[in-house]
Amino acid sequence: MTLTELKYIVAVARERHFGRAAEACFVSQPTLSVAIKKLEDELNVQIFERGTSEVSVTPIGEQIVTQAQRVLEQTLAIKEIAKQGKDPLVGPLRLGVIYTIGPYLLPTLVKQMIKAVPQMPLMLQENYTLKLIELLKQGEIDVAIMALPFPETGLMVRALYDEPFVVAMPSGHAWENRAKIDADDLKQETMLLLGSGHCFRDHVLGVCPELMRFSQNADGIQKTFEGSSLETIRHMVASGVGITVLPRMSVSEVKPHAGGIDSGLLSYVPFDEPVPDRRVVLAWRKSFTRMPAIDAISDAIANCDLPGVNKLDMPVAVN
Numbered sequence: 001m002t003l004t005e006l007k008y009i010v011a012v013a014r015e016r017h018f019g020r021a022a023e024a025c026f027v028s029q030p031t032l033s034v035a036i037k038k039l040e041d042e043l044n045v046q047i048f049e050r051g052t053s054e055v056s057v058t059p060i061g062e063q064i065v066t067q068a069q070r071v072l073e074q075t076l077a078i079k080e081i082a083k084q085g086k087d088p089l090v091g092p093l094r095l096g097v098i099y100t101i102g103p104y105l106l107p108t109l110v111k112q113m114i115k116a117v118p119q120m121p122l123m124l125q126e127n128y129t130l131k132l133i134e135l136l137k138q139g140e141i142d143v144a145i146m147a148l149p150f151p152e153t154g155l156m157v158r159a160l161y162d163e164p165f166v167v168a169m170p171s172g173h174a175w176e177n178r179a180k181i182d183a184d185d186l187k188q189e190t191m192l193l194l195g196s197g198h199c200f201r202d203h204v205l206g207v208c209p210e211l212m213r214f215s216q217n218a219d220g221i222q223k224t225f226e227g228s229s230l231e232t233i234r235h236m237v238a239s240g241v242g243i244t245v246l247p248r249m250s251v252s253e254v255k256p257h258a259g260g261i262d263s264g265l266l267s268y269v270p271f272d273e274p275v276p277d278r279r280v281v282l283a284w285r286k287s288f289t290r291m292p293a294i295d296a297i298s299d300a301i302a303n304c305d306l307p308g309v310n311k312l313d314m315p316v317a318v319n
Contacts, residue, residue, distance in 0.1 A: 003075060005039045006068040008032050009047055013065040014134060016054050069137060076139040077287035087119075088290040093297065094123045096132040096144035100200040100230055101280065104249040105145065105304070112300035120293060129199045136285055143294060147199055147278040152319060157281045158294070159314040160301050164277040165207065166251055166268045168234065169243040176267035183207045183271060190242030192233045195226045200278070204245045207276040238265040247278065248308035279312075283319065 011021035012032070022029040040047050047061035057065060097106060106124065113122055125132075125141060132144040133153055145160070167181045175181060186208040194201040225241060227233035233244050251268050282298060302311060 001039060001042060003072065005035050006071055008035050009039065009061075009065055010068050010072065010138065012036065012048060012055060013057050013061070016056070018050075018055060072139065073137065073285065073287055076285075077289070088292045089117050089296060090119050092121050092123045093143065093290075093293050094125070094141040095297070096125045096127060096135055096141040096146075098129055098132065098144075098146050098199060099126050100194070100198060100247060100250070101145055101147070102126045103231075104247070105301070105306070108304040108306070109297075109300055112303050113297065116300055116303075117296050120296065128197045130197075133283075136283065139285070142288060142290070143282055143284040143297065145280065146283055147203070147280050148319075150199070150319070153283075154286065155283045155319050156286055156288075156316055157283045157319045158298060158316050159312045160280045160282055160298065161306060161312055162277045162279050162310040163306075164248045164271070164275045164308060164310075165203070165245050166248055166270050167243060168237050168246050168251070169267050169269070170237055170240045171264055171267050173243065173267060175243075175269060178269050180272035181269050183276060186243075186245070190225070192225050192227055192236050192242050192244040194230070194233065195228060200230075200247065203276070203278050207245060207271075234266065245276075249306060251308070277310075280309075286318075 008021065008025060008027075011024050012018060015021040015024060018033055019029050022032040025032060036047065043064070045060050045064070046058050047064055049056045049058055102124075110122060113120070125135070127135070129146050129150050132141065132146060133150065133155070135141045136144055136155060137153070147163075148157075167175070167186070169175055175185075191204075191208075193204055225236070227236055230246060230250050234246070234250075236242070237244050246268075282294065282301075284294060288294075302313075
């Protein structure tokens with residue numbers, strides 16, 4: 001039994017497909033398949049059931065994969081311990097960020113990090129929340145910036161800031177002169193939402209759960225539409241398709257006199273109390289030992305100019 005074989009079975013369990021797992025491990029599919037069959041023969045158990053379109057994990061395989069993940073995490077911990085004799089602020093920090101935060105936080109954050117710890121460059125990856133959690137557990141990234149809530153993971157978390165939401169609408173909309181908008185009013189409008197997999201979609205549905213029940217109006221006309229990114233949705237709103245809810249930091253990029261989509265095409269109105277928001281946190285493995293690196297990125301975010309957000313200074317907790 002080797003660590004490579006354990007890495008392979010974890011990848012197959014995650015991808016539910018030998019080909020995709022092989023790609024993720026940067027090996028050929030035959031190499032991965034032979035290694036897994038060798039491990040199954042050695043253990044005298046069947047870890048996977050091979051189907052025509054998808055691979056499933058057997059009950060005993062589930063236990064083996066769980067233990068394999070623990071072993072791989074402990075292996076990473078050994079490597080981290082070895083690094084403790086060196087400067088924890090020297091060397092790359094692999095940072096994951098969810099799609100609805102990255103474009104708005106990273107430009108400022110990267111500048112702050114270069115200024116404060118130039119010897120620790122950020123290796124960046126954008127992805128969905130659940131994928132970033134997987135990458136953290138597998139040691140593919142060191143730390144992630146995500147929004148609560150997410151499933152209980154055993155990861156360490158530090159609250160960074162609370163970010164309120166605003167309503168975006170095309171200029172000339174009947175609501176654009178309102179001082180505030182009640183969340184319950186959203187169900188009256190055609191709404192634009194992010195597609196499945198984006199946690200911000202769930203946040204918006206949490207603001208107005210009726211949006212799913214009223215996905216069509218009484219005449220059968222669709223009342224909700226989906227976009228692949230916040231910027232795509234912003235363009236759809238500007239074109240008059242409907243309205244949407246955006247995180248406050250995404251609105252900070254508006255330049256009314258710069259031309260383009262934000263030049264008089266969109267209006268933004270805040271919510272009435274209680275204002276819906278999301279809590280943005282930093283998450284990392286318990287076994288990650290470069291705590292000065294965690295402190296450095298937390299301090300850098302605290303020093304970023306983040307319009308409209310409520311910065312926090314809260315103790316570390318376990319999620």
